[in-house]
Amino acid sequence: MLVVEPLHMIGGMAAAGGVALMNQGGCGLSGLSGNWSRIVSNLYGLEDGVTFPRMKESEIAFWTLLNSSKSIETVLGCHVVDVSFSGEGCISLVYFDCEEKEAFSVEATYVIDASYDGDIMVLANVDHTSGRESRNHYKESLAGVQVRDFSAEESFALQNMSINPFYSNGTLLKYIDPTPLGKDGEADDKLMAFEYFVCLSPTPTNQVPFDRPPGYNADDFILLLRQTLALMSNGQYPAGPPLSYFGDVQCYDPIVKNNTGNQNCLFCCGQGPVNSDQPNMNHGWASSDFKTRQRMAEDHKYYIKGSLYFLANDPRVPEFTRQDALRYGYCRDEYAENGNFPPQLYVRVSNRLKGQKVLTQNNIANPRTKEDGVAMGCWPLYVASLLVCLIVAIVPGTNLNTSDQHIVSRHVVSDGGTQFSMKNEGFFRARIGSGRRIVRNTNSARMRNQFSWYDVPFGVMVPATSAQARNLLVPVCISASAVAYTSTRIENMFMDLGSAAGVAVASLLRAAPSHRKNSCPELTVQDDVNITAVQDILSRVYKQKFHGPTVHYQPQSAAVRSG
Secondary structure (H helix, E strand, C coil): CEEEECCCCCCHHHCCCCCCCCCCCCCCCCHHHHHHHHHHHHHCCCCCCCCCCCHHHHHHHHHHHHHCCCCCEEEECEEEEEEEEEECCEEEEEEEEECCCCCEEEECCCEECCCCCCHHHHHCCCCEECCECCCCCCCCCCCCCCCCCCCCCCCCCCCCCCCCCECCCCCECCCCCCCCCCCCCCCECCCCCEECCEEEECCHHHEECCCCCCCCCHHHHHHHHHHHHHHHHCCCCCCCCCHHHHCEEEECCHHHHHHHCCCCEEEECCCCCCCCCECCCCCCCCCCCHHHHHHHHHHHHHHHHHHHHHHHHCCCCCHHHHHHHHCCEEECCCCHHHCCCCCCCECCCCCEECECCCECCCCCCCCCCCCCEEEEECCCCCCCCCCCCCCEECCCCCCCEEEEECCCEEEEEECCCCCEEEEEECCEEEEECCCCCCEECCCHHHHHHHHCCEEEEHHHHCECCCCCCCCEECCCCCCECHHHHHHHCCHHHHHHHHHHHHHHHHHHHHHCHHHHHCCCCCCCCCCCCCHHHHHHHHHHCCCCCCCCCCCCCCCCCCCCCCC
16 A cells, blocks of 8 residues: 655644644544544653644654554655546556656555545546535535625624725735625635644744745735724724734643643634635635645745734834734744744645535535444534524534634625725634524533534545546545535544545455456445445444544643634
8 A cells, every 4th residue: 555645744734734633523533533642642641632732743643553554655745647547437547746756656456535635536537626616506505605794703894894905006905806706605616715824832942933934025914914903993902912813822732831841832713804814815726736736835825924924023013912923933843844834734625526425514414323424524613603602502303513614705895985895705604404403501512522423424435436436535525515515624534534445445455356456446436335344344443433422532722713
């Protein structure tokens, strides 16, 4: 078995991207993700429970899992560029280009495309999609362009901000989409915002100062300044906002500080309309080639590094905000080989398979238990956006799963005259599934464990027909509507689906050993996988959970608000 990774660091967002496996919802970890947590915990002298370690320990845990099998070879720094077929729907060769070695190809009996962009799936011309469906396409109330503001979070209007969107010469400020705001509910090709989850430290001895990025122009960040001044003007932050307004500062599990003496924190998301997320810069990402995506990633890097440098150093920024930003620096003990900056851009959503089954807002959790379920989705309950200060749970027979979509685009809108305002479009945190009733319950952690899960069926990672690709499984860019994917896009669930894909392939190879000598197998992933047998191995051998959570421990770090 060969694993090919385009970065020089494994683990994706769970290591190279800075988030580890803290975004797990209320279900805890099981299967390989549970093993990962135990390995990490042992590195800190604990038996279990660590979900947000330093990324270097996270990567060690992933290497430990890979090295536990002598049959796995791993190649870093190579990305897929093409595929070829040897029969109807049979991917026979996958071609790779590399940064530091010669290009090569791999002959494979079965292929698992675990990339964030579904690159093999796309190159193989398997049916897929990207962007947002219209509200009518699957009859989803959350689909398409979202004009209304779901909450004050990330809303200019509901935070009472009047900001001039133009430079003095009349041109739009940087980071505003010049195209008109779409019509409510219509489809488009846009993706929710990407960002880098940088590691920040308030520990002076563990800090690398915010550096001035190449090509830095302070005027690129006037929008940040005007937001800051608006917050002072409307009385929300009379002295200026703290850094945490522009991006949540979510610190690693306490054991990290106890073990290293350093406080390491994740900087992401934020409550401000202008924050560490940056919409508009990923337009066209899903259909772009590798080099174009690299340029887009550099644009994201410039934005976050420039924002932090600007907030900490520009004399126009109020003293309080500058001094609060200067309390932090990049973590010296993270990503040393990459300038203390994460190598993995958070691609929240890209291409998505059109598979045997499609998860939508309406069927993702209705029913919650699915006969062919092989993993669980369990993204956290966001109470604030539903009913302020109410601890909520659900009654039997209903559902309280949630979806989480970040800003998709930022526009200027006119009142029809000479007045203009800014509008962030696409943001929502909302319940999805069949439930309607909200009731009070003080034991919220127990209720989250009991109710905020749903089975993810095997069919969402299988191409619709064997004629398209008979030997391909897609456990990350799964078959889901844009709305449903806002809930399924979590790393531990990807690990569980990846485990299910691996077990399925192993079962097919055992059923027909001759496949090992033939790159075009007769047994297909569509028709010949024994789901019951796969479920049995996942549960019995790997202790992976589906059909409802039975793991109840919670992360040691604070609850995650957004990802």
